[in-house]
Amino acid sequence: MSKLPYQVQADLQSSGQSYRYYRLQALEEQGLGPVSKLPFSIKVLLEAAIRQHDGRGITNEHVKQLATWAEGREDKEIPLIPARIVLQDFTGVPVVVDLAAMRETVKQAGGDPNRINPLVPVDLVIDHSVMVDAFGTADALKTNMDIEFERNGERYRFLRWAQTAFDNFRAVPPATGIVHQVNLEYLASVAATKSKDGVTEVYPDSLVGTDSHTTMINGLGVVGWGVGGIEAEACMLGQPLYFVMPEVIGFKLTGKLAEGATATDLALTVTQILRKKGVVGKFVEFFGPGLSNISLADRATVANMAPEYGATIGFFPIDEEALNYLRLTGRDEKQIALVSDYYKAQDMFRTDETPDPVFTDVIELDLSTIVPSLAGPKRPQDRVELTNMKKEFNEIIRTPIDKGGYGLSEDKIVETVAVSHPNGQTSSLSTGAVVIAAITSCTNTSNPSVMLGAAIVAKKAVERGLKKPGYVKSSLTPGSLVVTEYLTKSGLLPYLEKIGFYVAGYGCATCIGNSGPLPDEVSQAIADNDMTVAAVISGNRNFEGRVHAQVKANYLASPPLVVAYALAGTVNIDLAVDPIGFDDNNEAVYLKDIWPTNEEIQQALNSSLNPAMFRAKYENVFTQNEQWNQIPVPEGDLYEWDEQSTYIANPPFFTDLGPTPGDIGDINGARVLALMGDSVTTDHISPAGNIKADSPGGKYLLDHGVDKKDFNSYGSRRGHHEVMMRGTFANIRIRNQVAPGTEGGVTTYLPTEEVMSIYDASMKYQASKTNLVVIAGKEYGTGSSRDWAAKGTFLLGVKAVIAESFERIHRANLVGMGVLPLQFQPGTGWKTLGITGRETFEINGLSNDVQPGQTITVTAKREDGTTFEFPAIVRLDSLVDVDYYRNSGILQTVLRQMLAGQQ
Secondary structure (H helix, E strand, C coil): CCCCCCEEEEEECCCCCEEEEEHHHHHCCCCCCCCHHCCCHHHHHHHHHHHCCCCCCCHHHHHHHHHHHHHCCCCCCEECCCCCCEEEEHHHCCCCCCCHHHHHHHHCCCCHHHHHCCCCCCCHHHCCCCCCCCCCCCCCCHHHHHHHHHHHHHHHHHHHHHHHHCEEEEECCCCCCHHHHHHHHHHHCCCCEEEEEEEEEECCCCEEEEEEHHHHHHHEEEEEEEEHHHHHHHHHCCCCCCEECCCCCEEECCCCCCCCCCCHHEEEEEEEEEEHHHCCCEEEEECHHHHHHCCCHHHHHHHHHHHCCCCCCCCEEHHHHHHHHHHCCCCCCHHHHHHHHHHCHHHHHCCCCCCCCCCCCEEEEEHHHCCCEEECCCCCCEEHHHHHHHHHHHHHCCCCHCCCCCCHHHHHHHEEEEEECCCCCEEEEECCCEEEEEECCCCHCCCCCHHHHHHHHHHHHHHHHCCCCCCCCEEEECCCCCHHHHHHHCCCHHHHCCCCCCCCCCCCCCHHCCCCCCCCHHHHHCCCCCCCCCEECCCCCCCCCCCCCCCCEEEECCCHHHHHHHCEECCCCCCCCCCEEEEECCCCEEEHHCCCCHHHHHHHHHHCCCHHHHHHHCCCCCCCHHHHHHCCCCCCCCCCCCCCCCCCCCCHHHCCCCCCCCCCCEEEEEEEEEECCCCCEEEHHHCCCCCCCCCHHHHHHHHHCCHHHCCCCCCHHHHHHHHHCCCCCCCCCCCCCCCCCCCCCEEECCCCEEEEEHHHHHHHHHHCCCEEEEECCEEEEEECCCCCCEEEEEEEEEEEEEEEEHHHHHHHHHHHHCCCEECCCCCCCCCCCCCCCCCCEEEEEECCCCCCCCCCEEEEECCCEEEEEEEEEEECCCHHHHHHHHHHCHHHHHHHHHHHHCC
């Protein structure tokens, strides 16, 4: 093991205790590079490289690359072993399933299964399973909790087993909150400590998480981002996370938010700006005098949406506001002092006088220009100013479907349908009717200003006698228990309840598509009349088919606007000039009449929020849920797989794992399983929501004795590969050009010209040993970090995905599953090349000597026998990627190393 050729260790005194740390400025003093000019986020990576330097996985060269970043970034891979890992249950269950399967494989090979154990701390927060079945009543929370435990009992028993079977593994029970909000309010130390050689080391907290919105923690000055579950597993088992040295885009903020503008409006504006800029695979770091005018909660809202703007992270440095937030959330005073002392000693504490770091590029935004906004109806980057909502909605409903609209006729637009409700009342449903209004998602429920703002809107509306229409399904699903505590203390929660926003659960809920069923009469009216209706949610994603299968137009908005649109009952309204409704005196009530002032919000904050409530709610966070505590815990280091289970199964990923990998070779005679356009999301590839009874996944469950009412969701069944492979490319809104004119998970099985499910076609192709490819446009794999989008692709027999560009996490997941990502040359794509999806493809030039970013040749053979060629870039972005691909995946690589005694 080589030694780091620099003297960097130093002592730090804090609250009477001595710590050892790795002093970054010492590198500059010893001539290595202008470390003082580095972006704060790069300094965190540099510190980790110094501290974790072992001369093998993390070398002198890695330290030098990071230290000299400001002199010119190189496209070379760098490693990181994060301080900790966070999981949520939808992605966490398959992670634990893989770990259990790896233990089985090690045992069968004669090894010690307990070698499969997390080497870094892992926290799993169960937040993705709650569904909004019950809503609008005082007992909705209890009802939904009871249903959640009934539906997910088997999964929860499995996670209880994991708690006892694995070291360094904790599970936060259901009905506690959302992983990113719990991370922000409780789990994050900001300055981590570890005992080493009898000395306590202090270093920056850092993490990766199996959810793309892990970036929310960037708002607290902690470097962290989303990765696929398979990458997270490798990190758990001691593998560094490798990635290409990032560019860092400086985002300079000036001024302050105007009266009436919210953190949500800022986040949606930043998302729009950065999507246009193009920051995929890059770090974004916020700086400038405007930071002093943004609360920590507002920063977290902006950081949360980094996946929507495409960046790896959206980072805010540590400053006085971060310390204030740690105090507000009840953190220990000695820990807060350590954060302050450490970051100041490292010259990583931002003040208004801090010199600007060197950035790759700089963008500027004056906060005073931010205006109330929504985003939608299909993508989070499509921001719409509130004053333009009615105009833009009317444009998109008339725009043809092939141009991204809804293609409605004038008759359809003005159609109204009477709906009779069980309480005897009737309402009138029309195009743009808001059938779902949800205050949901860690993006916004972590922010007391917008939550109290929504409650003030509700109070003023109730006082004017406003009510929501009967067809609006409204729900409140906070990201932590503290939210309900301060809403109650403020005296405002009853007003939210009065207009139907009862607490329905503590978890992701509507934001991830767990919106639950619409009332039968509303659902029937939409289905019978093919209506284009809307959802307005305070979430972070609104991709087609995500929020609810029947809701085509989905808008993201701040919690106060969610309440306003619930009252209005339609998005086909100009809230700047049209009345929301009429009071008891039949006088018009406008948005301006019920909108909160900044002073009103601040008064509510001052009177209702205190550190004691955070301490009380998190004091017994791992044991306070009695339903969780009563779940029986299976025993043993190896999990006893139940062959009858439709939730948990031993996956086939490690079957017949030989001691050495095979050779990389060409992909011959490949057929196209799916040909798709731009912005194909991981929701399209592997939906998280409802399972249709007539889908391959639904048929499998029915065949195995599962009643339709017990289907649960795809997300909840990610521990079972048979269900999940059948659910791959099963989104009802997907459009596959191999079966033109269709919508949903179907394709044409070309040998017979039959149109069938993508799963059934895949099985036929695999039976005849036919290789498969998927071809797509720009931004392939955008959205959630779900590794099943890659696992399912692999199990369907897809050998390569050819796209114009890839989203960062999904590209890594494909490599991690041994599926080859290939990228069209800039300016070309399947449309410009005239690809129809009926061709046969030869992918040539692949061998063990393939290099990162190498250009190879793809030959396409048309049905008439003619051929054409095009170049493609091999998106194995590092030598580590090449190694993973040759081993058929990242976990296979780790297992082979373990079995060979190399780790």
